[in-house]
Structure formats: C-alpha cells, structure tokens
Amino acid sequence: MGRNRGTSKARTVVPTQREVLRDVMLAAGKYGAWMTLRELGRLTRYGETSISAQLRHLRKANCGGYVLEKRVRLAEVIGAENTLWCGNTG
Numbered sequence: 001m002g003r004n005r006g007t008s009k010a011r012t013v014v015p016t017q018r019e020v021l022r023d024v025m026l027a028a029g030k031y032g033a034w035m036t037l038r039e040l041g042r043l044t045r046y047g048e049t050s051i052s053a054q055l056r057h058l059r060k061a062n063c064g065g066y067v068l069e070k071r072v073r074l075a076e077v078i079g080a081e082n083t084l085w086c087g088n089t090g
Contacts, residue, residue, distance in 0.1 A: 018054045020044055022064065025055075034071065 015023075024043060028035050037048040044051070058066045 017046055018057055021051060021054050022058055
C-alpha cells in the first residue's frame with residue numbers, strides 16, 4: 001500500500017541496440033562510408049559478436065530488409081578486414 005508517486009513523469013525511451021546500429025549504418029551509408037565491426041564496436045561500445053547478430057537481424061524482412069554489403073579493406077599492418085555498408089531495399 002504505497003503512495004502514488006507522481007505518475008505524470010515522462011519516461012525516457014532508450015533505443016535498442018538494433019536501432020542504434022541501424023541509425024549508425026544508415027548515417028554511414030548516406031556518406032558512402034564503410035565500417036568494420038571493430039569500428040562499429042568502438043563507436044557504439046557494443047561487442048563485435050553482438051553487432052554481427054544485430055546486423056543479421058537488420059537483413060530480415062520483418063526488421064527492415066536492409067542490404068548490408070561486405071568488402072575487404074586491406075590494412076597495412078593488421079591484415080584484411082571485412083567492411084560493411086548499409087542501404088535500404090525500399
């Protein structure tokens with residue numbers, strides 16, 4: 001039997017990891033930028049395996065049906081890395 005404490009407070013909506021990654025990838029795609037999983041991880045502070053799973057979801061039709069392309073970026077010291085670009089099928 002607690003008190004009713006100000007139910008009129010506005011709740012803040014925290015975007016999901018998938019929404020954050022979608023927005024980052026669309027912004028990068030808008031400028032023709034390609035990003036590695038490592039770069040996405042540094043930018044968003046999410047793990048690379050988690051990012052990879054969320055990007056897989058973004059390809060699904062019920063999650064937007066986005067086109068994620070891969071290409072190889074040759075790095076001088078590190079070796080080759082896969083880079084990603086995002087675009088919408090619609």
